[in-house]
Amino acid sequence: MGLLRVEGLFKAFAAIRAVDSVSFEVRPGEIYGLLGPNGAGKTTTISMISGLLEPDAGEVIVDGTPFGSDPQKAKRIMGVVPQELAIYEELTGRENLEFWGRMAGLSSGDAKARASEVLAALTLTERAKDAVKTYSGGMKRRINLGCALLHRPKLLLLDEPTVGIDPQARLNILEFIRGLRATGTAILYTTHYLEEAESLCRRVGIIDHGKLLAEGTLKELQERLGGDRLFVLEADLKDISPDSWAGFHQRFRVIQKTERQLVVSAIGSRDPSDCLKDLLGLPVQVENVTLKRPSLNDVFLQLTGRDLRE
């Protein structure tokens, strides 16, 4: 059973449906990725789950209890890492951790002890007494993350925790989050980085314009495209439509078509060499055909017709 269940969550700002009937659940020991471009509704969803925004409709259930019936109980269970660096830059790393630990309900002594543990886990012990304003971007991100961990939350909400940092610092944070999953923490992870969702999350929900378009494991999402490989055909396709090719749509599903490129997946369990022969036999001057594994971007592409990186 999910530690966090979101059912039919809906939020509108005037005429804009920021979150539109979103449902999913996050289980203990699972990282659930909410993947979508900027403005897709990820932060609004997290804001409603954490009690910052009141949903217009739908329900958030934390550890079996509706959030609205006992918000304080739900908040004691969860830790939230906001997208912005919501920490006190004038205070030291240790002072920040201790303060947020107190806010989470720890006693002064417990907050001190836990701050030392978290600093060590984040490899920040040596800089613990320095003001956060002197930290690098990656170190600030780590403290921002650590401030949500003092009370050992069973549910962790991470809103794009690696935005704006270098690749090495990002890898460190992702590794740390994998370690949290191993302790049984249920983690909701929002991101617009495909690679993070693919490498980190057991299940992914793809969100765009407030709607959850698809969800599942990476394999399940790939299967939506018809298997574990895609064919990329390069040719002059400017005035050509696949609709004019006889029987094409019975054999292939079009993922994306541009003037220079056609991305398709095979329908049914066909041999890749047969598929290649079919594609090379199309009535166009084919310049190149390549095979690739479908990514989450291809899934997003198929669902929205847009590239997630756009």
Added chain:
Amino acid sequence: MKRIRAIGHNDLRLFLKNKSAYIWLFAVPLAFVYFMGFANRGPGDPYNRRPPVLVENHDPGFLGRIFLDELDTQGMWLLHPTNHETTARTIRIPTNFTSRVLGGEQSKVGFFQRDGSAEADAALIEVRLVRALIAMNSHLLEAATQTNAPATITEAQLRAVRLKPDPVSLQATFAGRKPVPSGFNFSLPGNLVMYLMMNLMIFGGASVAAERRNGVIRRLLVHPVTKFELILGKIYGLMLLGAVQILFFLAVGKFALGVNLGANLPAVTLTLLVLGWVGSSLGVLIGSLFAAEDRVTGTCVLTSLLMGALGGCWWPLEIAPPAFQTMALCLPTGWALKALHQLISFGSGFGAVLVPLAVLLGFGTAANLLAARYFRS
């Protein structure tokens, strides 16, 4: 309660880590206390004005010197003759003052004033001069009685008579209209009230606006902290900051500037703490109403300066037109100063400030409720 304390202590730590805070908390108000106290200094406390008078003592004998002491005892502010050009009033002791008096002859002490000098001050000096002459004559009479030979009276003899307590004395106090506070008795409460309000409003407003901008308030609210606990924590932190400022200025006032806080120190402190609550709540309210930090700071500075000026922090309300005195009653600064002047300048007890305290509590409650109403994440 635990979280309110933690938020307040954290805010105090943040305020005190800001080095520029010390300038506004201590240095600037202290400079203004000194400057305004010096500019508004009276030659005495409001119950015992000491208008200045220049004394030309032409007498080489000891009676001239003793007469100077007598004038000082009677409340004269004696100026050295080097101030001859600037003084408005002069007392002249003649050359043969000692010899004529000891010889049993009448000697006349002169009192002169320039045209246009303050009539009231001149009259006050004249009264005190007459009192000094009467006292001098009575001391001479007593010394002469002891020796039976007036011509042999010595300086030591006469000084010994002067030191003896008077068998009869008169105690006079003001009746009707209250005297005007002056000197540090005026400038210390005035500046403390204005800068307490200004600092708490600016620190409160700016910190709320900054924490809203960088997401700290939203982060606080995803913890098991209610909005009301958060507001009270913010106000508590500001009041701690105010308490630091109050403590500093009361200590400086008492030990460095000689302001007599008397037996009313607890009432003075209570009045200032209640005013601190008003200022803190107003700061949180303004920080909630405006988004941009510079607008918050500008509004707080303008509001506190206006409240300071109209509330009587810059000049004694007793000398302001009646309309200003009425306007001061609409402001927390006016009521705070009313209470503080009662306690510090006029020596009133706790009972005299119950009404001002009740009004300040009303201001604080209203500001607190409005801050809670408009607080946003």
